[in-house]
Amino acid sequence: MPSRDDLPSTPNWLTKRHVRIGFALLLVVSLGFLVNGYLTATERGGEADLAQQADLPYDQRDQVAPPRDGATVITTSSRPGSQAEIVAFGEEGRVLYYNSSFRKFFDVDPVEGQPKTVEYVASRELPKEKCPVEAGRDNCILNSVVRVNLTSGEETHVFDRVTHKDWHDVDRLGEDRLLIADIAKDRVFVVNTTTGLTTWEWDAQSEFSIQSGGFYPDDWTHLNDVEKLDDGRITVSLRNQDQVVFIDPETGMEENWTLGSEDEYSTLYEQHNPDYIPAERGGPALLVADSENNRLVEYERQDGEWVRTWGYTSAEIQWPRDADRLPNGHTLVTDSNGRRVFELNQQGEIVWEVPVDTPYESERLGTGDESTGGETARELGLPTVGDVGVSGDVEVEQKRTNPSRQLWTVIRDSLPSLLVNGVVFIMPAWIGFRDVLTVVGMFGVAGLWVTVEFYWSAWTLQWPLSRRRD
Known part of the structure; x- marks a missing residue:
């Protein structure tokens, strides 16, 4: 034997x-x-180096990012082993501004008429003794809207409010009015920053069952974006319902304009930061970071329906959470689990890139707020890059990639997206998807x-x- x-x-x-x-x-x-x-x-030298660079006189700071026309402002949300930050890279690639005084940073918008001033949304945890009695929690969150001059570093707290969850987005309506995406109460509201009074609100419960979305009430809608349109309507991103909805302040939600449907992942899958492009720039259209699908997509309104007309994906992109169409036809992309912010030209090629840990949103100053000034992909003739699926007569270009990257993509796409991105998000800052697979192997x-x-x-x-x- x-x-x-x-x-x-x-x-x-x-x-x-x-x-x-x-x-x-x-x-x-x-x-x-x-x-x-x-x-x-x-390779970049770590987060502390950015703070050290910001402490030096500007003309003595090193170039830590590629040069680009216009400053680029980036916010990040922290994960184990990383420090949340807001950082601005000047045109020469030097650190123009740096701040890590909050636990998390989210939305950042330029201030109209002030070329080097922005407003950002950030949060920090408060101990129980500083929480309102009605909170009834061991801790709570202080959400702050802060205005900062990137050149002088001078900061002004525009508005603060304590809730139990991090606000992700705020849109300015006027000198003393803010439109707030209130993720804690699953609503959108307008607040007068002088009086502190709420002057208008829309509650998601007016249109959606609490049986939909995520766990109620802890994380039901995960309402992560709001935008006031020039025609008076408001777009709202309901991440856990996989939908972008349009709200008329007078009559409520316009159901026939809703993009996406819950659990219909071929359209949207837990998206972030949708940007509206109006008719005068080729729309109506929505440019969306389709996060759990690891892609960017653009939908155009045609004959009363949303039609997918552009997309971008690659082996490297992992859980993108923002995409802005710039006036020059390029697209500025915030690739969160890819740990970078990059710029695509009209041929779908990366022409600018900077490594940043877990970025949430990015803005190129001098180009307007988010996709303001940018045209639709169809108007620009942008080719779709990668296998994202398109509708209509749209040019599709498959970028060449090496066999090892193709293998990573096949493995990534064969696993549940929520599992992949969730595991990467809770890992130390330097660990990406490939590193997780390597450890498992x-x-x-x-x-x-x-x-x-x-x-x-x-x-x-x-x-x-x-x-x-x-």
């Missing part, structure tokens, strides 16, 4: 030593991938090696564990 020292059905030259060397090489190569991922992620190889060694050993698997009698 064959013993466990034998390797049945294998070539004569394959011995235990060869198998062990093979397992060891696989683990060493995998470890090399992890080390390379760590070195690549920390290393555990698999190690487990198989242990199993093979046990098979070869003198022990047998029974209880109590005992040595085999030959």
